[in-house]
Amino acid sequence: MADKTFTLDECKKHASDKDCWLVVHGKVYNVTDFLEEHPGGYDIILTSAGKDATQDFEEIGHSNSARELLEKYHIGGFAGGDSAPGSRNTGAAVAKSGGASKAINVLLPLLLILAAVLVNMYLKKE
Numbered sequence: 001m002a003d004k005t006f007t008l009d010e011c012k013k014h015a016s017d018k019d020c021w022l023v024v025h026g027k028v029y030n031v032t033d034f035l036e037e038h039p040g041g042y043d044i045i046l047t048s049a050g051k052d053a054t055q056d057f058e059e060i061g062h063s064n065s066a067r068e069l070l071e072k073y074h075i076g077g078f079a080g081g082d083s084a085p086g087s088r089n090t091g092a093a094v095a096k097s098g099g100a101s102k103a104i105n106v107l108l109p110l111l112l113i114l115a116a117v118l119v120n121m122y123l124k125k126e
Ligand code: HEM
Pocket: 022, 029, 031, 034, 038, 039, 040, 041, 044, 045, 047, 048, 053, 056, 057, 060, 061, 062, 063, 064, 065, 066, 067, 069, 070
């Protein structure tokens, strides 16, 4: 089932609460059964129905468990067709920037601790 590929036009036909598809990182998901369960609410997910929801999905900063949950609803690949500027490769771009900001989140506190230890050592010497 998941080896089918859908165009944006096909996805657009599934944009209601009775039949809701969305695209995240180049994959198409049928999330109709998930709408009621979505912790972020039913309406918000519908605003991304039938289109490339990668940016919306990433902007919220969904957890890894949300990403794992996605796989349950995977029905196929996305053939593209979104003419919005810059949207075609948003998947990879967002994933990359997400990775970089995560690294900073870990490295920055470590650097601050290191600086504090060094200052402390320096002050003790005096
Ligand atoms: C089908 C794909 C989606 C899945 C599987 C999903 C799953 C989840 C899950 C599990 C949460 C709980 C918090 C977390 O674990 O991150 C969540 C929260 C949320 N989601 Fe989604 N979501 C999806 C799509 C979307 C889309 C397209 C939007 C926006 C248009 C959205 C907006 C939100 C918001 C606003 C929250 C609440 C965040 C908060 O209260 O902190 N979600 N989602």
